[in-house]
Amino acid sequence: MFHVKHDSFDVVVVGGGHAGCEAAHAASRMGVRVALITLDPAKIGVMSCNPAIGGLGKGHLVREVDAMDGVMGRVADKAGIQFRLLNRRKGPAVQGPRAQSDRKIYRESMQAELALLSNLTVIAGEVADIVAEKGTITAVVLADGTNVATRAVVVTTGTFLRGMVHIGDVSYPAGRMGDDPSNRLAARFADMGLPLGRLKTGTPPRLDGRTINWDILEEQPGDDDPTFFSFLTSKTDTRQVSCGITHTNARTHQIIHDNLGRSAMYGGHIEGIGPRYCPSIEDKVVRFAEKDSHQVFLEPEGLDDPTIYPNGISTSLPVDVQEAYVRSILGLENVAILQPGYAIEYDYVDPQALNLSLQLRAQPGLFLAGQINGTTGYEEAAAQGLVAGLNAAQHAVGAAPITFNRSSSYIGVMIDDLTSRGVAEPYRMFTSRAEFRLSLRADNADQRLTPLGQEIGCVSGIRSDAFGAKMDALSRGRSALDAESWTPREIMGAGIKVSADGGRRTSWDLLSFPNVTFSEILALNPAHSDIPRDIQDQLWRDALYSKYLDRQERDAAILKRDEALLIPEGFAYDDISGLSNELKQKLNRARPASMAQAARIEGMTPAALSLLLVRIRPLRQEKLA
Amino acid sequence: MDTIYALASAQGKAGVAVVRLSGPAAHDAILRLCGRIPPMRHATLCRVSSDDGSVIDTALVLTFAKGASFTGETSAEIQLHGSRATVAALLVTLSKIPGLRLAEPGEFTRRALENGRLDLTEVEGLADLIDAETEAQRLQALRVLSGALGKKTESWRTSLIRAMALLEVTIDFADEDVPVDVTPEVIALLRDVTASLVQEVAGFAAAERIRDGFEVAIVGPPNIGKSTLLNTLAGRDAAITSDVAGTTRDVIEVRMDVGGLPVTFLDTAGLRKTDDLVEGLGIERAIARANQADLRVILTDGSVPDGVTLLDDDLILRGKVDLVGDDGPGVSGKTGQGVTGLLNHVCAALSQRAAGAGLAVHERHRQAMTSSKAVLESALDALEMGNRPTELAVEDIRQAVAILDALVGRIDVENVLDEIFSSFCLGK
Structure with a gap:
């Protein structure tokens, strides 16, 4: 029925964003045959949101990806046009490297990195279906009917699942501004009975830097002594620039207030839940009405690109209101908007349906990574891409999963949070999420993870x-x-x-x-x-x-002990007497892999844990006997 | 899940005995025994029969709906006549109903804990209440059972989570528009919590005394009437008395209720220089126990006995006051003269100490409070001296919260983030 146009692969990665690139690169480092399928190969490595990499917690993730010889850190260093180490005056555990990136250099460097991989094939197309025979993944089917045989699939479709862009009362289906959504795959996931939810995020209007009055604005230069992402980078690759800083004012807030009803979010057009740490300017004005000014960072998108990303004023107001409030801001009196800001709603899969290798429990061989799992941010996406890519490769060759734990990496913290607790809003990394943050530092990511990378064979000789x-x-x-x-x-x-x-x-x-x-x-x-x-x-x-x-090592030892107390897949929580129905439901949804994960389920009590422990102990002994 | 049942009142013969049932099949069991399920929370007289139709007893039956009972489960109580035979007959009948089993010791309370009806401190309060013998013990147990310690811990937690959020916001959102100098508020929060912890720990000794009893030692030279006084206080011959000096060798204890306080009076060997090895050991022991006691009643013949250093709150009384006909402060176990005055004094002195009782009642509480105070002081030091980075102060506070949390529940980073997001406008 289908004509086979391509070779067969071990791993197919669907999507060419930050998760997809990292997944494809990781699987390729493991030596298997990889295909990256994306709608438009020219857009591989595009930064859809702000032109920056890193930050607190996020910079830690990039360092960890790099320690495993991943690609994000090296590319971000190449594209970096302003490097800043955040929290310079605090201790190293909470310092996070961050850099503004030249979008074009970033995209081109990422594509160049992938082009170097001889076992990676890039295919243009839309994946419409995933084929499993007797529970085993055998192929993906493209929209044109092409069948691509594979043993494992990593889906990294970001905000493209039933993506819907909103600007004021105008909304239309899109994966991001200018791209079609992936609705067929969304329908396929719904058919598979996966638990889907809806989230939203937003972007600010993009400004023409040539129409900004820079002379009257505060300048934010980079560090004199730049801190890089990759342990292999020793110098900047390109000219360094500054960002600008300006502020909203009472008039800006009045304009927004007067037009709230026309905002997609406040006009009732959006049902998805947005991130609390990245509110739209409408949210800021409403929720923190007592503040009469908010900071706006003017971030250049590239050295030979006049586009400016005004960080801090994302919005879903109509275009005319966006223009009015932006022009009320100091330095932006005559600014031209190159692309309006918009909110985007999209489907995500409840990550509690995944195990620690980011594989769907219901479908072995099918891995999910990135925003599709309810996270936000390039760095969170890349880190998941790494985990999914490594594990898809392992799955394809029948090798044991590679997992990360909370006591040795932020990657482990994130995967554990996602799979054991799910998300209530787009998940972003913070250093405060890592209870072992004094030992999980950006500076020692290589000491923590490179030995693991060497052991599994994903680290280059250099x-x-x-x-x-x-x-x-x-x-x-x-x-x-x-x-x-x-x-x-x-x-x-x-x-x-x-x-x-x-x-x-x-x-x-x-x-x-x-x-x-x-x-x-x-x-x-x-x-x-x-x-x-x-x-x-x-x-x-x-x-x-x-x-x-x-002290942390003692806590980590307790955690390791609890992590070693595995709860069998398919364990029947309903049979435990004395466990409340509410906890049973939560356990059934999260299906914790270990006592350590069970302990972190919200509402879990020490008494309930001891009940659980009593029940899994005899099981373990039977296994040993 | 199993439905459990057990005799909830004491074993043995009594006017009324209470059998309690808890679990999904509790009401079905009542239907089977009584032929109907009485309306919830309405005491209803029912004829209780076994499966063969023979009547066990006529009993008051109470039913409770799920979510509105002690355990949080569907449950029932049968109040029957408290004869051993009646209770035994009912328990045998219950044991034959499928899905029912006899509860393990403490299982009703454990279910209440698991279903979130009680926290750990409340369970301790409940155990203390059941053990309470005096009024002060009852009131103290009730205070803990009613969740006073849980509420206090919750208020500490709230302050500490706020403190952590204030510090975390300067860490995780360093590049955003957030307050820079949060230190004064954090220091104030930590000082408040530390002071409150110090206060509760200071009240531990008194609370522990209320729980375990105060000790009042009667000391003095030989043959001054100590044992006779003890026997009068006890209302029985607890100690051997004779005219021979040095009759009492060991420490004799009598436990009493003095104005609602649990008090143990100690009769001790008479203090004098002696060559008798056994008497000498008894005197050593008398001095040691007298020094540890909460209060000392010193009976004298006019002079301070050997081996005693007087303390401010010692009660000094003339012994065998009936013989000397003295009007000064004295007591006689033989005639009862001055005994009421002695008890009033002991009651007043101990009540004053009991008034300082804190919420820390068990050693476990005291340890948790003491160690969280220690780590909070380390955090305060880091913030006030400014010689260690912020993340170390946060680490200390995190530790304090974890310790306090072990008293009642669990902490969660989400609590800290919730506090951050509701207080600060974030997102550039």
């Missing part, structure tokens, strides 16, 4: 060598600091406050004191100046939290 050299230097430095100790008198001589009657202390101990940096250690022992500067800094960061890490 990275392995660089990592090995760094680890050797760190371990030599650590040994040297551990090996020497000083009397209180010597320590005070170096300007470090200690009690005079204390005992001798090693250099490593001293480095963990508040306010002690490597320069005080150098005052004690100038010979350490032969330790390279970046290794000195890393030793300091590792030492800084060492006292707190003991």
Whole structure:
């Protein structure tokens, strides 16, 4: 019935956004035959929303993707036109790298990275169906009837499932501005009985930078000493620029207030739930009526592109109102709008239907990654793409799943949150979501994850060598600091406050004191100046939290123990006597993989956990017997 | 789920015995026993019969709907005549109904806990209430059972989550339009919670005494009438009395209700220099227990006995006051002179201490409060001295919340995010 036009593949990735690129790249690094199918290959690697990568929690994710030799960090470094390390004045655990990106360079670099992969084929087309025979994935079918054989599929359709764009009272189906939605795949998912929900997000109007009065605006330059995403990057690749800062005012708010009824969101045209941390300007004006001004960042979209992304004023008001309120803002009096802001509603699949490898429990071989799982953000998408891509490759060759846990990565935190709790709003990473954040730092992502990448074979020789050299230097430095100790008198001589009657202390101990940096250690022992500067800094960061890490390690050990208490798939919660119906429902929906996951289900009580534990213990013993 | 049943009142003969049923089949069981299900929460006289139709008893039956009962489950109570035979007959009949089984000890309360009808501290309060022997114990248990500790913990949690949210907003939203200097509010919140914790911990000793009883030691030289006084207080011959000095060797305890407070009076060996090895050991023990006691009644013959250092709140009385005919403060177990005055004094002194009782009643509560106070002080230090990064202060507060939470429930990062999103306008 179908004519086979393509070779057969091990993994098919549907979609060429941030999740899709990362998934295809990861599967390819695992050495399997990969096809990336997208509506328009020219749009692979497009940044649909703001022209920036990273931030708090998000920068951590990019570092982790990079530590596994993923592609986002390297591409973002190439495209970076303004680098800033956020929270510079706080400790390294909560510092997040962020960069403005040149959209065009980003897209082109991403496409160039994928073009380098000999086992990756890019196919233009719309995936209309996914074929499973006897429960096993065998192929995807394109809209033109082409059959592409594969063993595993990663779906990364972002906001394209029944996507609907809203501007004022005008709405029309679209995956993003200018692209058709994927309604056939949405219908297919509905047929499969997957739990679907609806979310929304929004964008601001894009402005013509040539019509902005930059001279009167505050300038926000990048860092003098840029912090990159990739552990392999050492310098910027392109010219660096500044962003501008301006503010909304009382008149802006009045215009918005007067036209609220014409906003798609306030006019009742939208049912989806939007993110609380990224409210539209309408939301800001209504919910925080006491504030008479909101910050607006004017972010350049590229070096040879006049488009400016005004971060902070996303909207679904009609075009004429957008024009009026934008022009009420300082510096934007004569601005021209290149593309109006809009809200977009889309379907997502309740991620509680997925397991820790992002595979649908109901359909082995079918993986979902990115916004389709109810998340928001390029970085969250890429990190899921990595997990889904690696696991799709593993599935295709019949190898064991690769999972990430909460105590060793933000990726693990996110996947665990998504699969065990689902989402109530678009999910974004925050450092406060990671209970082990003192040890899950952006600076040590390679120490935490590159060994795993080496073990599973997704890390290149170049990275392995660089990592090995760094680890050797760190371990030599650590040994040297551990090996020497000083009397209180010597320590005070170096300007470090200690009690005079204390005992001798090693250099490593001293480095963990508040306010002690490597320069005080150098005052004690100038010979350490032969330790390279970046290794000195890393030793300091590792030492800084060492006292707190003991506590976190104890907690992590408890978590690991609970994670090791696996709950069998298909476990019958209904049979547990003493468990409330409400908890049974929640457990049935989330189907936690372990006691650790069960403990994080909202409303779970210690008593209910002990009931559960009592029931899974005998099961485990039977298995051993 | 199983339906459980058990005798809820004490074992043995009594006017009325209460059998309780809880679980989905509770009302079906009542239908089977009584031929009908009485309206919810209406005490109804029913004839209770076994399956063969023979009448067990005529009993008051109460039914409770799911969600409106002690356990939160469908449940019922049968109040029958409290003879051993009647109760046994009913329990045998219940055991034959399919889906019913005898409850394990504490299972009704466990179900109430699992169904969220009680929190952990309330369960402890309930256990204390059941054990309460005196009025002060009853009131204290009731305060815990009514959720006073849970509510207090909740208010601490609310303050700490607010403090965490304030600090987290400066961390996770550093590049946004959020207040920069949240430190004063955070410090104020942490100081409030710490002070409140200190207060509750300070009240632990008194609360523990109310729960476990105060100790009042009677000390003095030999043959001053200590044992006779104890026997009079007890209203029975608890201690051997004789005219021979040094009759009492060991510490003899008598537990009493003094004005609603549980008090244990201790009769101790008479204090004097002795070569007798056994008497010497008894005197050592007397001094040790007297020093640990909450209050000491010192009987004298006019001089301070050997081995006693007087404390401000010691009650010093002339012993065998009936023999000396003295009008000064004295007591005689033999005639009862001064005994009421002694009890009034003890009651007043101990009531004053009991008034300081805090919500920490069990050692578990005290430990949780003490350790959260310690980590909060570390957080305060970090914020006030400014010598450690913010994330470490947050780590300490997170730890404090986790400790307090173990008292009643669980914490969730979503609580912190909820607080952040409802307080600050975020999103650039």
